[in-house]
Amino acid sequence: MLPATAGPSAYWYLTRSTGAVAMVLLTLTVAVGVLDVQRYATARWPRFVIDGLHRNVALLTMVFLVLHIVTSVLDSFAPIALLDAFVPFVGSYRPFWLGLGAVSFDLLVAVTITSLVRRRVGHRTWRAVHWLSYASWPVALLHGFGTGSDVKGTWLMVLSLLCLAVVVLAVIARAAAGWRDGLRLRGAALAATAAFALFLAVWLPSGPLGSEWARRSGTPTTLLPASKGAKASTKGAR
Ligand code: HEM
Numbered sequence: 441m442l443p444a445t446a447g448p449s450a451y452w453y454l455t456r457s458t459g460a461v462a463m464v465l466l467t468l469t470v471a472v473g474v475l476d477v478q479r480y481a482t483a484r485w486p487r488f489v490i491d492g493l494h495r496n497v498a499l500l501t502m503v504f505l506v507l508h509i510v511t512s513v514l515d516s517f518a519p520i521a522l523l524d525a526f527v528p529f530v531g532s533y534r535p536f537w538l539g540l541g542a543v544s545f546d547l548l549v550a551v552t553i554t555s556l557v558r559r560r561v562g563h564r565t566w567r568a569v570h571w572l573s574y575a576s577w578p579v580a581l582l583h584g585f586g587t588g589s590d591v592k593g594t595w596l597m598v599l600s601l602l603c604l605a606v607v608v609l610a611v612i613a614r615a616a617a618g619w620r621d622g623l624r625l626r627g628a629a630l631a632a633t634a635a636f637a638l639f640l641a642v643w644l645p646s647g648p649l650g651s652e653w654a655r656r657s658g659t660p661t662t663l664l665p666a667s668k669g670a671k672a673s674t675k676g677a678r
Pocket of ligand 1: 457581587588
C-alpha cells in the first residue's frame with residue numbers, strides 16, 4: 441500500500457499520469473493500426489515489425505489502463521468503485537464523464553479479447569469488433585476532458601490536441617487509401633472526424649475550460665470546497 445499523506449494521495453498522481461500515458465498509447469495504437477491495415481512497409485520497417493508494434497502498443501495501452509483504473513479506485517478522495525470501470529453511468533463521481541471512460545474501456549476489452557482468439561472467432565467477426573477501436577478513441581478523449589483535473593493545465597490540452605491531430609491524419613490516410621471502394625463509409629468517417637473536431641472547438645471553452653466545471657460535471661457536492669456543509673478536505677476540489 442502507498443502511504444496516506446495529508447496532501448493529495450500518490451494514487452491521484454498515478455491516476456492522472458497513467459490516464460495521460462494510456463491516451464497517448466491508444467492514439468499510437470490507432471495510428472500504427474492504420475499503417476498496418478494499409479500494408480505499409482519499408483526496408484527499415486517491414487510488415488512484421490509494424491504488425492508486432494501495433495500488437496505490443498495495444499497491449500501496453502491495456503496495462504496502463506488497468507493501472508489507471510486500479511489507482512483511481514484506490515484513491516480515497518473520489519467515491520469510485522471497481523464496478524464503475526465496467527458498468528457505465530452508474531457511479532456517483534461525474535457519472536456521465538466517468539461512464540465514457542468505462543464505455544471506452546469495455547470496447548477495448550472486446551477488441552483485445554477477439555484479437556487474442558482471432559482464429560476461433562473468424563476474420564469477419566474479428567474485423568467487425570476491431571472497428572470499435574475507432575469509436576473507443578473519441579469516447580476516451582471526451583472522458584479525459586470531462587473527468588481530468590489537468591484539463592485547464594496547458595500540458596494535458598497540448599497532449600490531447602496532438603493526439604487529436606494524429607488520429608485525424610490517420611483517418612484521412614485510411615479514407616484516402618482505396619477511396620473508390622466503400623465511398624460512403626469513408627465519406628462518413630471523414631465527416632464524423634470533422635464534426636468531432638468542430639464539436640470540441642465549440643464545447644471545450646464552455647465545458648471543461650469554462651467556469652464551475654467541477655460542479656457541472658457531477659462532482660458530489662461534499663467534495664466541492666465552496667459547498668455548504670462541505671467536509672473539510674485537505675485536498676481541495678479537483
Ligand atoms: C480507454 C479508457 C481510458 C482512457 C484512455 C483514460 C484516460 C484518462 C485521461 C487522459 C484522464 C485525464 C488525466 C488528467 O487530468 O491528468 C483521465 C482521468 C480520469 N480517469 Fe480515465 N481513462 C480511461 C478509462 C477510465 C476508466 C474505465 C475509469 C474508471 C475507473 C477512469 C477513471 C478516471 C478518473 C477517476 C480520472 C480523473 C483523475 C483526476 O482526478 O484527474 N478512466 N482518464
